[in-house]
Amino acid sequence: MQQPFYIVLNGHRLLNDTPVLRSENRAFRYGDALFETIRCMHQRPLWFTDHYQRLLNGMSLLKMDVKSLPPAGILAAEISTLIQKNRLFGDVRARLTIFREEGGLYTPAGNKVNYLIEVSPLTSNGYELNNKGLLIDVYTSEQKPINHFSHYKTANALLFVMAGLFKKEQGKDDVLILNSHHHIIEGLASNLFWVINQEVFTPLRSTGCVDGIMRKQIIRLLRENHLRVHEVSGTDLNTLLQAEEVFLSNAIQGIQWVVGLKQKRYFCKLSKDICRWLNEDAANYMQDSQES
Template sequence: MLNYNGKLIPTTSHFINQENRGLRYGDSLFETIRVVNSKIYFWEDHYLRLMASMRILRMEIPMSFTMEYLENQILDTITQNALENAAVRIRFTVFRNEGGLYAPKTNEISYIIEAKKLENTFFVIDESPYEVELFKDFYVNPDMLSTLKTNNKILNVVGSIFAKENGYQNCLLLNNQKMVVEALNGNLFLVSGKTIKTPPKSEGCLNGILRKKLIDILGKLEDYTFEEASISPFELQKADELFITNAIVGIQPITKYRKKIFANTVAKNLIGKLNAAARLG
């Protein structure tokens, strides 16, 4: 079952037509959210990011879109799928209603909530080989639109095909200044000695929820210095660790980039702190 504008319908239902603006123009936003035993991880952060993104795209936010209402819609969807005692991946998609060409006839929106069971209840470190390469066919624009979680993800799609065709687990994206911005499916963190850094949003990286949470955690660590700073491709092979963050996996260590093999000591140290933060908020 999925939730379409508050109505639970079978996943086999045909409820979107060729006029859908998400399909036609990518006029859509989405949140990917982890829910465990009916507790929504970092719900306030997801909610505030969605509201801010809708305002930036000039979508009309319904009066009913309170935190409590949307939380209830998510939990109802989970219950209808008999997943209330499981770890669940929620995709919450918002799209502008049909009508118009590039210029919409309305700024009113509709939404879809999908639920899918996850394997792990907690964030865990996967120590399987995880090799990455730079994707240099296309670049991320360093502007505010790149920081939003929109449905305009063709760069990520083509990059994922490149990774699959060449036997990589992921690719790192560059902006048009040739600086490393993020991975195909999450934010990037680099560890060098006692310094940990991640690209600033001004470079064009996604305004990730896990990125925000890890920045909060790293700011309290006495043993490391944290920086939001540009990362050049040259720095990757000099780093001690590289890892990717997103709301579903948590922290994914990179084990290899070209000839460099990386450790995962800091990633292992952070995963427990991240799980603790998830349980609290």
């Protein structure tokens, strides 16, 4: 008999096949929602303070009632308890979704939020660099607007759905996204980095890219290891074709190195170092959070 699997809705544990959203749900009707995807190690969320702060920033921008969201410590404990309840002993992906309470049409009746926690197992323990480099392309049919919402993960994701379909049609592993200035700013679900003459470049947050939690860790680790990091106003195809190395980052996978874009082929040197630094840093974070 298959083991029951659980989710958490507003602090209540439910079987994952329990209906939880009504037709009036504002995330369903209007995309009135934010979410975070969080890697968990040893049944605890990694870099949760950063995830929680980004969530609060997004809620404030969307005029959601931040006081209606439980404190970080309570949410982190709920994630850990849910992982344990589902008997997940390796690394885990957690998704925390925040959506405004029901009521109203475009104009909300209220600003309090509900929250939903889901967890699923990952195939690796610790960050693993992909053995086979990614083959990528550039999605040019639509551009990402540059606005205050661009930095956050919202339920308004049609651009990324269409980019994902393009990736699938082209048989690629990932695609790069353009902003409204036609600058390349990020991957499908990741931040973008490239290396030229042993210096690292990544788009500024003001270009419209997601304010990535992993992006923040990588920039910090690069600088701690005395590498020069330049945050720039996006890039273009010609610049990327001149780079020696390209890699993508997100909170779940850490970094993924790119082997090819168009006819260009890339090395995998710095990516190996960064992956090692990430695992060391994650282990230190877990130990420090346990001691505190």
